[in-house]
Amino acid sequence: MIRKNGWGYGYVSIALIIFLFPIFWVMFTSIKTPVQAFQIPPVWMFKPTFENYSIVFSKQPFLYYFLNSLIVTVLSTALSLFVGTLAGYSLARFRIRGQKWISFAVFFTKMFPPIVLVVPFFVIFRQFGGTDNLYTLTLAYTSFNLPFVIWLMWGFLKELPESLEEAASIDGASRFGAMWRIMLPLAKPGFAVSAIFAAMNSWNEFLFALNLTGTQAKTLPVMAANFVTQEAILWGPVTATGTMLMIPLFIFTLLVQKHLVKGLTMGAVK
Amino acid sequence: MRQNKMMPTSNRALGKGSILTWLDERIRILLLMPAFIIMVLIFCYPVGYTFYLSVHDWTFFTLTDPPFIGLQHLLNVFQDTSFYMSMFRTAMYVGVGVFLQLFFGFTLALAVNRMKLGHGMATTLLVLPMMVTPVVVGLMWKFILDYNFGIFNYILTLLGFEKLAILSTNSLALPSIIMVDTWQWTSFMFITLLAGLKSLPNEAFEAAKIDGATGWQTIRHVTIPLMKRVIIVSLVLRTAGSIKVFDQIFVLTGGGPGTATETTSILLHRKAFVDFDFGYGSALAIVLTVIVGIICWFAIRSLYSEK
Structure with a gap:
């Protein structure tokens, strides 16, 4: 079997090297000393150290920014999930006039380049002193999370059989009862997918955080970019920060891989 | 309905x-x-x-009481060569990048789909690049491509070539940010197309086999037609994502050297947050909104007609 697919295996192996080497290299460099990180030819044999990590922790309030990232991610994900599921349910279950326009609107907002929203957000938030604030940042993140959740939940709930809910209402359950007891448990995988993507997009977000925050509400991606200065780039701490941003996402990926594939391909397959 | x-x-x-x-x-x-x-x-x-x-002249100095200037900013945008250049660069970035991602993603999906050994492992590992925070992707490649301390130039010297200042050479900067985008998002094309391949009915392939079709003929006349919808959806999603890109370019080159990698997102950011010309930035934002709207309209129409 392996011999028959020799070309395929070779191709995939080369791709794996190209895909994984940069990630490996960042993690590998992060456990060198700050001086070794700059050395060319690169040092391959060395005693692993966490010096770069301690530099990150001592030079930047890492935990504070980590908490900021976490708070904004959780708040925006929860808000989008709650509101988006209600809307997705309504769109999937009822005939609403102008459905084609609604689907265009949802699609358009999902595709919308966030750079367009940064300018008005900045000016509006400034007027009432709302820049550099975790709650306004949460609202800003919701502008891309909510359409995404509506889109996913709409697609997901459309696939669920309506007959189940009808059966429940014939049995005397109110619509709310049917929604709560029948549809919600069935929609769990849809929730999982939406939550994963909303959380990932918020965790990775950079553009809004860069322009709408100062020192108070700064998030981790902005902190990571701050290591790039005009004079010099401290590659040691940069790789350490990069590693700390990547690891949670990789663990997350391994845990939720099935849902991930489902969310990405929802609408694409079928 | x-x-x-x-x-x-x-x-x-x-x-x-x-x-x-x-x-x-x-x-x-x-x-x-x-x-x-x-x-x-x-x-x-x-x-x-x-x-x-x-329609107002918002600059850093007129934040409280901006004068009304009508469509002047919009006219300025359409007379600005840097706008047209940025549109051209964005088109190159999106067109070439998404095409490469489709090509590599599709071929990888075909290869992995036929693998019996290590199928799940390869899938998990090949998905990793798209999970990396875009800012970190930018930093990662900035480190690897660095002129003095980067491993890429070290490998070049090992192979007997001259070192290249990739990110600060005009002709190399745009191709290199396209390559970085391809590195990250081939994963996406791979995983969606692989899921598509797995959902295809077996009968079609058996029929092709019985008819004695070669591997290439099967791909050309059976796989691709059956995958048309999956391919279109993936293309639409990737195109939208690619038009939005800001983080990696901002970190890698900041639009430079000069304006060699200044896509529309970067130009808008520079006008608004470096030059503090919010009026011009807004006019540019409106143009971008209209363009994305038109693209979405066509995308939705092609999605509906495929259904």
Whole structure:
């Protein structure tokens, strides 16, 4: 079997090297000393150290920014999930006039380049002193999370059989009862997918955080970019920060891989 | 269109005239309301505000009382060569990048789909690049491509070539940010197309086999036609993602050297947040909105016609 697919295996192996080497290299460099990180030819044999990590922790309030990232991610994900599921349910279950326009609107907002929203957000938030604030940042993140959740939940709930809910209402359950007891448990995988993507997009977000925050509400991606200065780039701490941003996402990926594939391909397959 | 047969039955379950009946009759709107209100607040209002900004001369010095200047900013945008150049670069970035991602993603999906050994392992590992925070992707490649301390140039010297200042050479900067985008997002094409391949009916392939079709003929006449919808959806999603890109370019080159990698997103950011010309930035934002709207319209239409 392996011999028959020799070309395929070779191709995939080369791709794996190209895909994984940069990630490996960042993690590998992060456990060198700050001086070794700059050395060319690169040092391959060395005693692993966490010096770069301690530099990150001592030079930047890492935990504070980590908490900021976490708070904004959780708040925006929860808000989008709650509101988006209600809307997705309504769109999937009822005939609403102008459905084609609604689907265009949802699609358009999902595709919308966030750079367009940064300018008005900045000016509006400034007027009432709302820049550099975790709650306004949460609202800003919701502008891309909510359409995404509506889109996913709409697609997901459309696939669920309506007959189940009808059966429940014939049995005397109110619509709310049917929604709560029948549809919600069935929609769990849809929730999982939406939550994963909303959380990932918020965790990775950079553009809004860069322009709408100062020192108070700064998030981790902005902190990571701050290591790039005009004079010099401290590659040691940069790789350490990069590693700390990547690891949670990789663990997350391994845990939720099935849902991930489902969310990405929802609408694409079928 | 879906028939709604549920309303009468659930009405019967409730007492007439109760508050629950009232709620039940309006539930479709009530459920949509929160999302609608939030979207108006954080989407329609800011976009509308952008129009307002664009007809005023907002600079850092006129923040409190900007003078009205009409469509001047919009005219300026259309007379600005840096706008056209940025559109051209964005088109190159999106066109070449998404094409490469489709090509590599599709071939990888075909290869992995035929693998018996290590199928799951390869899939998991090949997905990793798209999970990396875009800013970190930028930093990662900035480190690897660095002139003095980067491993890429070290490998070049090992192979006997001259070192290249990739990110600060005009002709190399744009191709290199396209390559970085391809590195990260080939994963996406790979995983969606692999899921598509797995969902294909087996019969078609057996029939092709019986007819004695070669591997290439099977791909050309069976796989690709069956995958058409998956390919279109992936292309649409990737195109939208690619037009949005800001983070990696901002970190890698900041639009430089000069303006060699200044895509429309980067140009807009520079105008608004470096030059503090919010009026011009807003006018540019409106142009971008209209362009994305047109693309979405065509995308939705092609998606519906494929259904």
